[in-house]
Amino acid sequence: MDADIEEIREKYLNLKFDEKQFTIDPETTIQYAKLCGETAERFLDADHEEFQAPPTFIACLSGSRMLPKDFPRFGIGMDAGKGVECLQPVRPGSTVTGKTHLHDIYTKTGRSGRMIFVVTRIEFYDSEGNHLVNSDSRMVMRERN
Amino acid sequence: MAIKKLDEVEFGVDLPTFIPDTSLAITTEFAKLIGWNAPRFTDHEAAKKEGLAGAMAPGVLSQGYLVAMIHNWAPVAEVLAVDTIFRAPVIADEAHTITGVVTDIDEENAKVEIDLTVANEKGETRVFGTATVK
Numbered sequence: 001m002d003a004d005i006e007e008i009r010e011k012y013l014n015l016k017f018d019e020k021q022f023t024i025d026p027e028t029t030i031q032y033a034k035l036c037g038e039t040a041e042r043f044l045d046a047d048h049e050e051f052q053a054p055p056t057f058i059a060c061l062s063g064s065r066m067l068p069k070d071f072p073r074f075g076i077g078m079d080a081g082k083g084v085e086c087l088q089p090v091r092p093g094s095t096v097t098g099k100t101h102l103h104d105i106y107t108k109t110g111r112s113g114r115m116i117f118v119v120t121r122i123e124f125y126d127s128e129g130n131h132l133v134n135s136d137s138r139m140v141m142r143e144r145n
Numbered sequence: 146m147a148i149k150k151l152d153e154v155e156f157g158v159d160l161p162t163f164i165p166d167t168s169l170a171i172t173t174e175f176a177k178l179i180g181w182n183a184p185r186f187t188d189h190e191a192a193k194k195e196g197l198a199g200a201m202a203p204g205v206l207s208q209g210y211l212v213a214m215i216h217n218w219a220p221v222a223e224v225l226a227v228d229t230i231f232r233a234p235v236i237a238d239e240a241h242t243i244t245g246v247v248t249d250i251d252e253e254n255a256k257v258e259i260d261l262t263v264a265n266e267k268g269e270t271r272v273f274g275t276a277t278v279k
Binding site: 081084 | 174224229
């Protein structure tokens with residue numbers, strides 16, 4: 001691994017840099033489900049005994065910042081992908097807390113130069129502190145030459 | 146036929162093809178719902194000025210399509226994880242197709258892994274995803 005990336009990893013990985021609360025609105029999660037083409041009733045019917053937000057709904061929730069304040073800018077960031085890990089259902093009507101940290105930093109080098117990938121993870125917890133979901137956003141920055 | 150339990154799933158089987166509604170009306174409503182009101186998601190002309198071929202579906206909508214497809218195939222399936230790679234924009238008002246194939250079955254832990262691909266009419270992959278369900 002490149003020395004500069006190793007240094008950045010040591011400085012930034014796994015340190016919480018943002019915390020934000022979100023209220024999960026039932027009407028919004030139902031509409032989200034409908035627009036995605038969801039057919040399972042537990043995501044569409046607020047009276048269903050297992051009513052819950054669709055698994056990827058949480059990926060729509062953004063923290064106050066994507067990167068730590070002093071994180072180096074290698075270039076313009078582009079959305080390279082998203083991942084969601086579901087540990088427990090997110091219940092509409094509840095309030096969840098998102099805690100953000102950098103989960104991974106790595107590079108890939110191609111013909112056009114080095115690209116830096118940064119994975120920002122938001123861990124979501126319910127009001128009792130139960131860990132519900134991890135939401136990863138993968139950003140790629142093409143290094144300025 | 147909808148899958149109801151793990152032992153009905155076979156390795157290598159294709160999921161029923163899913164046709165997502167990628168109309169501009171849907172992508173616009175979705176973008177506004179989640180607070181992403183940027184013109185690139187809601188206006189073809191504005192998106193073209195940004196260098197896109199047209200207004201694009203938000204990436205998280207594509208992710209939502211993948212999960213909807215899984216539940217369409219197996220309504221009781223619990224999605225444990227889904228990871229998506231956005232290779233190219235999903236352009237609104239263009240037809241897209243989502244295909245999926247079962248790539249692994251973990252009988253001991255009752256988990257199934259599925260590869261999912263969103264492609265446009267030319268057969269170009271726009272989004273690739275991997276989901277783990279039980």
